[in-house]
Amino acid sequence: MPEPSPPRVVLITGAASGFGAGAARAFAAEGARLVLCDIDAPRLETLATTLRTAGAEVLARPGDVTDEAAHAALIAATLAEFGQLDVAINNAGLGQPFTPLARTEAADFDRIMATNARGVFLGMKHQIPPMQAAGQGVILNIASAAGLTGAGHLAAYAAAKHAVVGLTRAAADELAGKGIRVNALCPAFAETPLFAEMADQFAARTGEDAAEARARITARVPMGRVATVDEVVQAMLWTCAPANSFMTGQALAIDGGLTAI
Numbered sequence: 001m002p003e004p005s006p007p008r009v010v011l012i013t014g015a016a017s018g019f020g021a022g023a024a025r026a027f028a029a030e031g032a033r034l035v036l037c038d039i040d041a042p043r044l045e046t047l048a049t050t051l052r053t054a055g056a057e058v059l060a061r062p063g064d065v066t067d068e069a070a071h072a073a074l075i076a077a078t079l080a081e082f083g084q085l086d087v088a089i090n091n092a093g094l095g096q097p098f099t100p101l102a103r104t105e106a107a108d109f110d111r112i113m114a115t116n117a118r119g120v121f122l123g124m125k126h127q128i129p130p131m132q133a134a135g136q137g138v139i140l141n142i143a144s145a146a147g148l149t150g151a152g153h154l155a156a157y158a159a160a161k162h163a164v165v166g167l168t169r170a171a172a173d174e175l176a177g178k179g180i181r182v183n184a185l186c187p188a189f190a191e192t193p194l195f196a197e198m199a200d201q202f203a204a205r206t207g208e209d210a211a212e213a214r215a216r217i218t219a220r221v222p223m224g225r226v227a228t229v230d231e232v233v234q235a236m237l238w239t240c241a242p243a244n245s246f247m248t249g250q251a252l253a254i255d256g257g258l259t260a261i
Contacts, residue, residue: 007057009082010240011035011074013065013123014092016043018192019142022233023089028056030237035059035078035085037070038092057082065092065119071126079130086134087240088127090120090164091142095194096157097201109156116160117167124171128180136179138240141168145188145255161186165251172249181248183239188255189217190227222257 010027014020016038024036028051038044041062048060059081063070078085093116096108120141131137146154147161168184175182189195203213218226235254238244253259 007031007033008086009033009084010087011078011085012089012091013037016040016047019232020091021047022229023236026233026237033057033082037061037063037074039064066114068122071122075126085130087138089140090123092119095198096154098153098205100153101155104156112156113160117163120164121167131180132178139182140239141184143184143186145186145253145258148186148253148259169249176248184251185235186251186253187232188258190232191229
């Protein structure tokens with residue numbers, strides 16, 4: 001009988017909270033070996049310790065996704081520890097304060113683009129070679145519903161997420177014949193620290209309290225609520241699943257109908 005395949009190695013950036021932490025827990029529950037990266041080293045180590053205590057194999061490496069050397073070191077550590085890279089989830093990202101485009105500072109635009117777009121580009125640049133060498137792999141980039149539509153007062157964030165969708169489709173076109181699938185997930189509002197920060201900023205801009213601000217944001221969603229982290233994580237699992245073997249180059253909206261209107 002052939003030897004059973006080893007558990008998949010799943011790399012997740014922005015792993016310390018939100019979708020990244022949820023994905024880490026979900027993939028660990030499936031038996032994956034995890035490579036987790038986040039700029040918040042203490043929170044990252046807390047998550048890694050929790051997962052190890054539950055029996056998962058975890059390599060945790062603090063790092064800044066805007067730094068190319070950090071990506072190179074992360075891949076080198078992954079291959080040294082596990083010998084392979086099967087799934088890469090480029091999830092790290094920053095939000096943007098609600099600001100009219102004409103009042104958006106160039107430095108803020110550059111900072112958001114550096115993390116949300118350049119960080120994904122650098123991630124894929126270093127994730128692709130070991131996948132090509134293996135003849136297989138899955139890359140999932142976390143974009144946003146703001147990467148599929150306009151997003152007033154969030155021009156820098158929307159521009160970066162549109163760039164993520166473009167990078168995803170370009171890479172998918174290049175790699176489809178090489179056994180590597182590349183897709184983007186485009187969530188709308190979800191119960192993450194980023195959404196809580198956005199609601200607070202919206203409240204500060206409008207003079208409302210936080211509950212009123214959340215209600216106004218949520219009212220834009222046809223389903224009348226925001227997503228749970230687990231709802232988005234389930235889409236992440238499905239997009240990366242070996243059985244989902246014919247989907248590549250897609251930007252999948254998980255948005256309660258927001259982009260349907």
